[in-house]
Amino acid sequence: MADMKLKKEDFEVVGKDLKSSEEIIRKSLTYWQDAWMRLKANRVALFALIIIIIMLGMAVFAPMMTEYSYDQQMYDRISQTPNSENWFGTDELGRDLFARVWQGARTSLFVAFVATIINVSIGVIYGGISGYFGGKTDIVMMRIIEIIYSIPRLLWVILLLVVMKPGIKPIIIAIAITGWGGMARVVRGQVLQLKQMEFVLAAKTLGADTTRILLKHLIPNTMGPIIINLTFQVPTAVFTEAFLSYLGLGIPAPAASWGSLAQSGTKMILLYPHMLLFPAAMISIFMLAFNLLGDGLRDALDPRLRA
Amino acid sequence: MSENKNEKIDEVKNITESSDVLLDVKNLQVSFDTYGGEVKAVRGVSFTLDRGETLAVVGESGCGKSVTAQSIMQLIPMPPGKIKSGEVWLDGRDLLKYSDKEMEKVRGKEISMIFQDPMTSLNPTMKVGKQIMEALIKHQNMSKSQAKEKAVEMLKLVGLPNPERRVEQYAHEYSGGMRQRAMIAIALSCNPKLLIADEPTTALDVTIQAQIMELMADLQKKLDTAIILITHDLGVVADVAKKIAVMYAGVIIEYGTYRDIFYNPKHPYTWGLLLSVPRLDVNKDLRLIPIEGTPPDLISPPKGCPFASRCEHAMKICKEKMPEEIKVDSVESEDHFARCWLYNDLAPSVNNPVTERRARLNE
Amino acid sequence: MLKYTTKRLGIAIFTLLIIITITFFLMNAIPGDPFQQSRRIPPEILENMKAKYGLDKPLIVQYFKYLGNILQGDLGDSMYYRGRSVNTILADSFAVSGKLGLMSITVGAGLGIFFGIVAALNRNKFFDYFVIVLAVIGVSVPNFVIATTLQYLFASKLGWFPVSRWGTWQQAVLPVTALGFAYIAYIARMMRTSMLDVINQDYIKTAKAKGLSGTQILWKHTIRNAILPIVTILGVAVAGIVVGSLVIENIFGIPGMGKYFVQSIKQNDYTMIMGTTIFYAVLLIAMMFIIDVLYGIVDPRIRLD
Numbered sequence: 001m002a003d004m005k006l007k008k009e010d011f012e013v014v015g016k017d018l019k020s021s022e023e024i025i026r027k028s029l030t031y032w033q034d035a036w037m038r039l040k041a042n043r044v045a046l047f048a049l050i051i052i053i054i055m056l057g058m059a060v061f062a063p064m065m066t067e068y069s070y071d072q073q074m075y076d077r078i079s080q081t082p083n084s085e086n087w088f089g090t091d092e093l094g095r096d097l098f099a100r101v102w103q104g105a106r107t108s109l110f111v112a113f114v115a116t117i118i119n120v121s122i123g124v125i126y127g128g129i130s131g132y133f134g135g136k137t138d139i140v141m142m143r144i145i146e147i148i149y150s151i152p153r154l155l156w157v158i159l160l161l162v163v164m165k166p167g168i169k170p171i172i173i174a175i176a177i178t179g180w181g182g183m184a185r186v187v188r189g190q191v192l193q194l195k196q197m198e199f200v201l202a203a204k205t206l207g208a209d210t211t212r213i214l215l216k217h218l219i220p221n222t223m224g225p226i227i228i229n230l231t232f233q234v235p236t237a238v239f240t241e242a243f244l245s246y247l248g249l250g251i252p253a254p255a256a257s258w259g260s261l262a263q264s265g266t267k268m269i270l271l272y273p274h275m276l277l278f279p280a281a282m283i284s285i286f287m288l289a290f291n292l293l294g295d296g297l298r299d300a301l302d303p304r305l306r307a
Numbered sequence: 308m309s310e311n312k313n314e315k316i317d318e319v320k321n322i323t324e325s326s327d328v329l330l331d332v333k334n335l336q337v338s339f340d341t342y343g344g345e346v347k348a349v350r351g352v353s354f355t356l357d358r359g360e361t362l363a364v365v366g367e368s369g370c371g372k373s374v375t376a377q378s379i380m381q382l383i384p385m386p387p388g389k390i391k392s393g394e395v396w397l398d399g400r401d402l403l404k405y406s407d408k409e410m411e412k413v414r415g416k417e418i419s420m421i422f423q424d425p426m427t428s429l430n431p432t433m434k435v436g437k438q439i440m441e442a443l444i445k446h447q448n449m450s451k452s453q454a455k456e457k458a459v460e461m462l463k464l465v466g467l468p469n470p471e472r473r474v475e476q477y478a479h480e481y482s483g484g485m486r487q488r489a490m491i492a493i494a495l496s497c498n499p500k501l502l503i504a505d506e507p508t509t510a511l512d513v514t515i516q517a518q519i520m521e522l523m524a525d526l527q528k529k530l531d532t533a534i535i536l537i538t539h540d541l542g543v544v545a546d547v548a549k550k551i552a553v554m555y556a557g558v559i560i561e562y563g564t565y566r567d568i569f570y571n572p573k574h575p576y577t578w579g580l581l582l583s584v585p586r587l588d589v590n591k592d593l594r595l596i597p598i599e600g601t602p603p604d605l606i607s608p609p610k611g612c613p614f615a616s617r618c619e620h621a622m623k624i625c626k627e628k629m630p631e632e633i634k635v636d637s638v639e640s641e642d643h644f645a646r647c648w649l650y651n652d653l654a655p656s657v658n659n660p661v662t663e664r665r666a667r668l669n670e
Numbered sequence: 671m672l673k674y675t676t677k678r679l680g681i682a683i684f685t686l687l688i689i690i691t692i693t694f695f696l697m698n699a700i701p702g703d704p705f706q707q708s709r710r711i712p713p714e715i716l717e718n719m720k721a722k723y724g725l726d727k728p729l730i731v732q733y734f735k736y737l738g739n740i741l742q743g744d745l746g747d748s749m750y751y752r753g754r755s756v757n758t759i760l761a762d763s764f765a766v767s768g769k770l771g772l773m774s775i776t777v778g779a780g781l782g783i784f785f786g787i788v789a790a791l792n793r794n795k796f797f798d799y800f801v802i803v804l805a806v807i808g809v810s811v812p813n814f815v816i817a818t819t820l821q822y823l824f825a826s827k828l829g830w831f832p833v834s835r836w837g838t839w840q841q842a843v844l845p846v847t848a849l850g851f852a853y854i855a856y857i858a859r860m861m862r863t864s865m866l867d868v869i870n871q872d873y874i875k876t877a878k879a880k881g882l883s884g885t886q887i888l889w890k891h892t893i894r895n896a897i898l899p900i901v902t903i904l905g906v907a908v909a910g911i912v913v914g915s916l917v918i919e920n921i922f923g924i925p926g927m928g929k930y931f932v933q934s935i936k937q938n939d940y941t942m943i944m945g946t947t948i949f950y951a952v953l954l955i956a957m958m959f960i961i962d963v964l965y966g967i968v969d970p971r972i973r974l975d
Contacts, residue, residue: 010624011654016599016617147685150958151951152909154916159693162935162943163700239812246814246917248936266818266921270826280815288810382878407884415881428872430891431971432898441890442880477970493880 035224038300045296048289055286059105068096070103071254079272088278092268100256101278107257108283111172112237118176120230123183128218130184131191132211138188145181153178157240161249168251171244175237183233186225187218194218224301231294235287242283258283329500329533330356330379335393337371337378340386344606348374350557352393356550358500361527361534363548365541365580369602371557372537376503379535380418381410397501416446419494423506425486429478435489436462436474439496446497461492466522484515491522498530505537520547541584545569553577556602556613562632563643572661573635573645576614581661612648620657624648674966682959689951690740694733697944745945750937756945759930764949766836767919767926771911773846778853778907783900785854786861787893790869801858808855813914817848817921834923845922849914853907860903864896871895901965908957912950 039045063070068086074094082089088097130141148156157174164170194200194217203213238258244250245259253260258279265276337349349371356362364372377383379395379402395402402413422428430438439461440454449457455474462470465488478486487507494502504523508516524547527534536548544551544565551568553561553576561574572578579598600617603609609616615625625648633650637643649657727735739746745756789801821844825833832841868874869892877887912928919928927946934942 006624006651006653010627011622011648011651013620013622013655014626015621016619147688150685151689151947151954152913154913155947155950158935159696159943159947162938163696235810242812243814243917246920247932262812262814266814269818269822273822276815276818280812280818284811284815287812288806291806291810380879382875411881411883413881414879420876420879422872422876424872428876430873430877430895432895432969433890438876441877441882441886445881445886479971490876493876 031220031224035300039296042296042299045293045300048292048296051285051289052293055105055282055289056109058102059109062102063099063106066096066099068099070099070256071095072099079268079275081272081274089272089274091264091275092272097261097275097278100261101258101282104256104258104261104279105282107168107251107255108238108241108259111168111175111241111251111257112234115172115175115179115237116230116233118172119179119233120183120226122177123180123229124187124222124226126180127184127187127189128191131188131195134192134195138192142185142188145184148178149181154240154243157244158247158249161244166244166249166252168255171241171249171251175240179233179236183226183229186229187222190222190225191218194221228294228298228301231290231297235290235294238283238286238290258286327357328355329358329360329398330535331394331396332375332379333394333396335375335378335395336391337374337383337388338391339383339388341606346605347608348388348557348605349378350605350608352554352557352559354552354559354562356501356533356535359527359531359533360550361536361548362550362552363536363538363544364552364554365538365544366554367539367602369605370554371605372554373505375554376420376505376535376537379503380414380420381405381407382414382420412446415442415494415499416497417499418501418503419497419499420503420505421487421490421494421507424510425483425490426510428490429481429486431478434475434477435481436476439474439489439493442493442496457496458492461496462489464495464526465489465492467492483511484518487511487515487519488522491519491526495526495530495532499532501533501535502527503535503537506539507536508543509538509540516543523547541580553580556608557605558613558629558646559644560614560647561645563637564639564641566638567641567643570662570665571636571638571643572659573643573650574614574647575618575620575649577645578660579617582664612646620649622648622654624651675963678959678962682955686951686955689955690737690948691733693944693947693951694736695729697940698729698732700940740948745948746941748934748939748942750934750939750942756942759942760927760945760949763925763927763930766924767915767928770836770842770845770849770919770924770926771908771915773842774849774911774914775853775904775907777846778850778911779857779900779904781850781854782857783861783897785858787865787896789858789862790865790896791888793866798862801862805855805859808852808859813848813852814917814921816851817845817918820844820848821921834921836922836924836926841922845918845924848921849911849918852914853910856910857900857903857907861896861900864899865892868892868896898965898969901961901968905954905958905961909954912954 066087068074072095074090074096076094077086077090078094079092080086080090082097086096086098088101090096091100126141130138156178160174160178161170164174197217200213200217241250241257242259242262245257245263250259250263251257261279262276262283265279268275332355333353335349335352336347339346339348352371352375354362364375366372374383374388378390381390381402383390390403393403397413397417402410405413429435436455436458439458440449440451443449443454443457444451447454447457458474459470462473467473467485467488473481473485473489478489481489490507502523507523508519511519520543523534523536526532534547536544538544548565550564551562552559553568553574555576561568561572561577563571568577569581572581576598579596582596583598584595598617603613603616609626611624611626611628612618612621612630615621618625628648630646630648630651632644632646635643635645635650648654743757745760747753747755748759751759785801785804789798792798821833824830824844831843832838835841874887874891877891882890915926915928916932917928918924919926920932923929927949930942931946933939934946
């Protein structure tokens with residue numbers, strides 16, 4: 001063998017060196033730190049988050065940036081295309097579209113966020129009860145969800161609004177009480193899983209309060225899925241509101257919402273496409289940003305779901 | 308093989324005179340591109356296998372044994388995997404020079420493979436019989452009815468009761484052991500020269516494990532198939548393999564006959580493996596000694612011996628230079644190699660803990 | 671298989687009964703007498719209706735009467751379209767909507783599956799990114815925006831297709847595209863994921879180890895298994911197309927169920943609203959049932975349950 005140049009010293013015994021074999025041990029991170037790291041690395045999701053923050057900021061501040069109010073009619077400036085005075089142009093009644101679009105954002109986003117918070121809450125409670133009691137209660141409660149969702153959610157919303165008559169409050173209620181099925185299923189699954197865990201069984205045998213233990217572990221365990229669900233519910237609610245405006249079940253005039261603006265814009269599409277362009281673009285960009293953020297959050301918070 | 312013979316006539320001339328050799332793998336190197344960098348999974352593996360012989364490749368998970376096996380059939384996903392260099396001679400033809408189209412005629416016909424998890428390696432939506440028939444129709448030009456007859460015959464051969472009914476069933480109607488038998492039936496249907504079994508019993512119950520190993524040994528005799536048995540379980544190897552290759556961090560660190568490896572192992576890693584395996588035949592209060600530490604990260608493998616950091620006999624040179632294969636003494640006067648600096652003339656002599664233990668037990 | 675089918679059928683009928691019940695009591699929760707809200711009904715018809723529905727009787731009696739009528743396939747008369755029964759309106763309009771829906775689902779599923787397969791086979795290449803972008807747009811841009819944009823571009827500006835109405839194939843192109851678009855995107859995304867999942871399965875490696883060619887593996891093993899989850903999504907897609915048709919039919923002036931339903935909402939035509947809702951429910955539940963049974967046929971693992 002060609003190792004003639006080797007010297008005796010080379011064969012001095014040095015023994016094990018376990019440190020070097022394990023030196024590439026990663027710093028351990030908490031779940032949230034880890035999730036945040038992953039989200040930060042996802043440029044698309046981060047960009048979407050920035051867009052959402054800008055849009056929320058505009059909804060709050062934009063109506064103050066313009067001298068026109070959303071319901072002020074200027075009869076000398078009817079149906080104008082975008083210009084230096086009216087940045088988004090005016091509508092067929094001479095109202096400033098910039099003011100109306102951002103006023104509409106306030107309405108649409110208010111409806112979306114409030115409805116989402118309510119339906120996620122219902123979902124958590126419903127799913128929690130179903131999973132906690134299990135057995136027959138669980139079967140019945142889950143069958144109810146199946147039955148409700150065997151016709152599209154929007155049909156229920158429509159029926160509820162036919163009964164309640166349109167308005168902001170009825171729309172919020174209608175969206176809120178029809179959209180909790182998905183959340184309920186997620187929470188139920190988590191509770192069932194938790195109940196099986198050994199520490200719960202151990203606590204039970206020791207006579208500890210199971211409910212408290214469940215709650216204590218349920219909240220951190222379901223936070224991820226809840227946040228993801230919330231993120232996907234918001235654009236759905238925005239879409240639902242816009243859709244209802246199309247059916248004449250939206251928010252009544254003179255209040256503006258993205259949906260009602262888009263709906264009146266469609267009527268004028270052939271003559272003045274800008275009246276549809278701005279509200280439609282807002283709806284689309286907002287939904288796009290939320291969907292992208294939702295995808296990013298799902299990857300960050302629940303790596304198992306990664307497609 | 309007949310048509311390949313004409314195409315590859317030049318290569319056929321290169322066959323080494325001792326044509327007992329079926330498979331000759333030379334300096335195989337395989338890498339995977341990952342986000343973290345290039346993982347050098349197999350770093351220069353060479354071995355030969357005779358016709359009808361069984362070679363066991365042993366090592367812990369991630370040592371490159373499965374990648375080696377799948378590279379022989381070019382089954383590793385490429386990309387991210389790539390075979391960087393090496394030669395795989397089967398009956399005098401270098402398979403690594405084959406195109407994918409040419410490989411199709413080798414896979415299933417000359418070399419077959421069975422995998423670790425019989426639960427997932429059968430297609431759930433295709434009848435088991437049809438899955439056996441596919442290879443027969445492809446390689447043996449059989450008609451559907453002929454193939455079906457043969458499929459029934461194969462299921463009978465692997466010991467499934469009621470084969471006529473079983474061919475019409477789906478995988479979920481089989482138990483785990485039956486599925487692995489069906490996999491063996493698929494693999495052996497075209498009478499291959501070489502069967503690669505990648506951890507064939509790992510996912511099975513202990514009682515079934517023995518049956519499957521017995522079945523493979525039995526069929527090997529009947530059909531004269533060579534077998535490469537990949538496993539992390541030395542217990543499985545004992546009864547079937549004539550030759551054993553011990554792999555660690557992408558290289559074969561010791562190679563020898565079954566008796567060499569079990570009775571006269573030379574590499575400290577092999578010692579570690581043997582001392583950490585529980586054995587039923589020896590005294591119960593014998594202490595098992597685990598191997599401390601973890602294998603190196605193959606994105607940046609150490610330049611010296613990969614086992615050095617876990618080896619109590621490690622010397623300076625071990626960290627500096629990868630040892631060459633050194634021929635060491637064999638129980639059966641056959642080839643027995645180890646990649647270890649301890650067998651250099653300049654190295655201090657070290658007691659062999661495996662032979663020592665044996666001597667102690669015999670007292 | 672028979673047991674599985676009967677069980678599914680039982681569930682379907684029970685579900686339908688619950689939905690009819692909820693709809694009935696919801697519509698009766700509207701304050702006041704539903705028939706008095708619409709002042710356009712002449713007194714003699716109102717009397718007929720009251721007699722027919724037994725409005726003077728307690729609600730529970732009315733409910734069973736309504737159920738009885740439905741069992742005989744009678745959904746009552748429209749309050750807005752005088753002299754027309756809900757049944758005839760639904761029959762006429764379903765002929766149109768059914769065709770539109772069928773075309774949209776065919777386009778959506780066909781192109782969606784095709785795009786999903788091509789994207790998965792060209793992972794991280796141009797077409798894959800195209801499908802990902804398409805999928806994101808599909809879920810983010812509301813269908814009425816897509817519909818009006820198509821109408822504005824291809825009908826009004828370019829004049830390639832008629833702006834609205836129904837009957838010729840040219841008139842079908844834009845509404846079918848608008849209605850199917852979201853489902854091309856949705857199904858393409860699911861099919862892509864499903865394909866990538868199947869490609870990494872061990873049995874694909876088994877098939878390759880057998881010596882099958884790439885095409886044989888793709889057709890007999892990969893696509894066959896990857897398409898299974900798509901069958902379950904079809905239910906969601908059909909429901910989405912039903913809802914989408916409410917808007918699309920109005921934008922393109924198509925005389926289908928969606929248009930009549932929206933009309934009936936605007937006119938407070940309660941019998942029509944109820945009738946259409948129930949019809950939709952029957953349609954969707956029947957679809958779900960068919961899809962469940964279909965799934966049992968294509969996936970041998972289901973049959974044992």
